[in-house]
Amino acid sequence: MRLLILGTGSMAHNHAMHFGAIKEVTIVAAVDPNLIRLQAFGLTHSIPRLFNTLEEAIAWGEFDAVANATPDASHCVTTLQALDADKHVFCEKPLATNYTDALAMVTAAQQSGKIGMVNLSYRNIAELSQARDMIRASVIGTPHHVEASYLQSWLVSKHWGDWRSDPAWLWRLSTKHGSNGVLGDVGIHILDFVTFGSDLDIDAISCRLKTFDKASENRIEGYELDANDSFVMTTSFSNGALGVVHASRWATGRINELKLCVYGDKGGLELRHWHQGTSLAICTGADVDDGNWQQVEAPAVRTTYQCFVDAVMKGDTQEPSFEQAAKIQRLLDIAMSSM
Template sequence: MATGEINVGLIGTKFMGKAHSNAYSTVGKFFDLPANPVLHSACGLDLQQVQALANKFGWQYSETDYKKLLRSGEIDLIDICTPNDFHSTIAVEAAKAGKHMVCEKPMARNASEAIQMYRAAHESGVINMMIFNYRFVPAIALAKKMIDNGKLGDIRHFNAVYYQDWLVDPSFPITWRHSKEISGSGSHGDMNAHTVDLARYLVGEFEAVTGDQRVFVKERPILGSNKKGDVNADDATSFIARFQNGAMGSFCATRMATGRKNFMRFELFGSKGSLSFNLERINELEYFDGMAAEDRQGFTTILVTEASHSYIESWWPPGHVIGWEHTFVHEISHLLTGIGQNKKVAPDFFDGVKCQIVLDAVARSSEDGKWITIEEFYRE
C-alpha cells in the first residue's frame, strides 16, 4: 500500500458493483481520508460488462478470475459483491491472502459459512466490514445517537418492514436470487438482513424468533427459453421476535408489496419517546418526545440535513437532500479511515455472523413451526 493510497479489488460488477464503484470514486471528493482509494481492479464473469464498468468508473484493470486479484501484491482491499454463494469462498481465500475485506449482505448463505468467514478474517487479522449501509443513513445515525443518549428510554417495540414489489409480475424471469442453493434465501437474506442488523444496532441482541416464509409465485420463466424454472427462495418472510432486553420485535420482508419500491420502515417505541423511519424518505426521521410539554407533543419530522447531523457537513447546506447512494459513500469513508489508521470498523464480520444466525433461526422456525432461541456466538 503506497502511503495514502488503498488499492481496491472489486469482485462482482452488477448492481452492487456499480454502487460500490461510485462510492470509491466519490468518497475522496467529499471526505477527508487518511488514505484515498485507488480503483485498481474490477472482476466479474462477463469481461465486456467488467470493462464497461471499468471505463465508466476508472478501474485500471478488468479481470474475470478473482484469484488474480487475491494474488496481486498491489491490492490492499477486496470488495465482495458477488452472488451469495461465492461470499465465503472468496472471503476465506482473501483472508489467507492478507487482504482487508468488505462484503455485501447477506454475509453468506447460512451461519456456518458466515462463521468460517469471520474466523478466517479474525485469524489473519485483516480489517473486515459488512455492508449494512443503512447504519450510515444520517437519519439512522441520529436515531442511534438519540437512543444512546437515553432519549427513548427503555425500548419496548421494534417493528420493521421492508417492502419491494419487483416480483409481483409473474413474468419476471428467474434469477440466481430465486434459488435457495445460490442465494441461501430470497427476500429474507436480501431485506431482513438489513432490518435485523438495524434491530441489533438500535435495540440489542435477539433472544428468540418465530417466522413464516412463503413463495407466492412458484415458477418463473427462464430468460431466453420457453421453459419455466422452479422458485424455492422465499418471496416473503415475516417473523416476530423477543430481544434480550425484553423488547418485542416484528419483521416483514416481501417482494410482493405492490406499489412499494424500496420501502424499509421501522417504528421504535420506548418508554420516553419513539422513532419512525422510512427509507423512501431517507432524509427524514420521525421523533416523538414523550418528555415535551403535553399540549405540544407529536411526531417531529426531523429533516436530517443539518451540519450537526452525521456525514452532512461534507455534502450540502440544510435542506439540500441526499440520496440512497450516499450511504455507501459514508460507509466506505468509514472503512478507508479504518484501514488508513489501522483501526477496526463496524459493522464487521462478527456483526454479519450475528445477523446470519438470526436469519437462520427464522428460517428454521418457519419449518418447525415453533420459536427458536438464538444461539450464542461470542467475539473471539
C-alpha cells in the same frame, strides 16, 4: 489504498462510485468471469487492470483491499481467498449464506489481522444513528415494543425493470441459484436496522416464510422460483421488549421502504426511509397525551465505504464488522429453521 473490485454486477457499480469518490482510494483492478461485462465495467470506471479470476488477480498482487461484490453464495470462498492472500475485505451483504460460513470468515479475518467489514448500507442513513443516540440517551425511556418492516414491490412493479426477463432479479427467486429469498436478501438489512437503530439485541426469534405462485409451474427458463417472497417474525429483545419484523417483495406501491418504530415508557420514535426521502419523528413529553409527533433533524454520518477506508488506514476494524454480520446471520439461520 489500492482497491480491487471483485464481481462487476449491479452492486459493483455502487462500490466503484463510492470508493472512487474517496481521495485515499485508487481502484486498480476488477475481476469477473464474464468478459463482456468485465470490459464494460472497466471502461465505465476507468479501471486499468482486468482479470477473469481472483486467482489471476492474487498472482498479480498489486492491491491492498478487495470490495467483494460477488453473488451471495460466493462471498465465503472468495473472501477466504482474499484474506489468505493478506488483503483487507469489504464484503457485500450478507456476509455468507449460513452462520457456519460467516463464523469461518470472522475467524479468518481475526487470524489474518486484516480488516473485515460488511456493506450494511442502511447504516449510511443519518436518521438511523440519530434514533440510536436518542434511545441511548433515554429520550423515549425504556423500549417495550418494536415494529420494523422492509417492503419492496418489484414482483408487482417495473420500477427497476421486469424481473420475469432479467437474470439480475430471477436469481433472487431461485434457491438453486444461491438465493435464500427475501429473508436472505433483505432480512440481514432489516434485522441490522432494528438492532442498531433500537440499540437492542434480539435474544429470541420465530418466523413464518411464504413463497407465492409467480409463473407457470413456478419456473422461468432455468430458474425454479422456489425462494421465499415474504416473512413475518416475532422477536424478543435483551431488555425484555417484544417486537414484530416483516418483509415482502409484494408490497405494492412501496418500491423500497424500511420503517422502524420503537415505543418506550416515556415516548416513541418513528423512522421511515423510502424512495421519496427519509424522516425521523418523536412523540415525547407533553405530546404523548395528544399523540403529536415532532420531526427530528439528523447530522450527517460517514458512509460504510469511508468507514472501511478509515479502518484500513488506522489498522482498526470499524462497524459494520464481520462479527456484526455473522451475528445477524445467526438470527437468519434461526428464522429459517423456525418453520
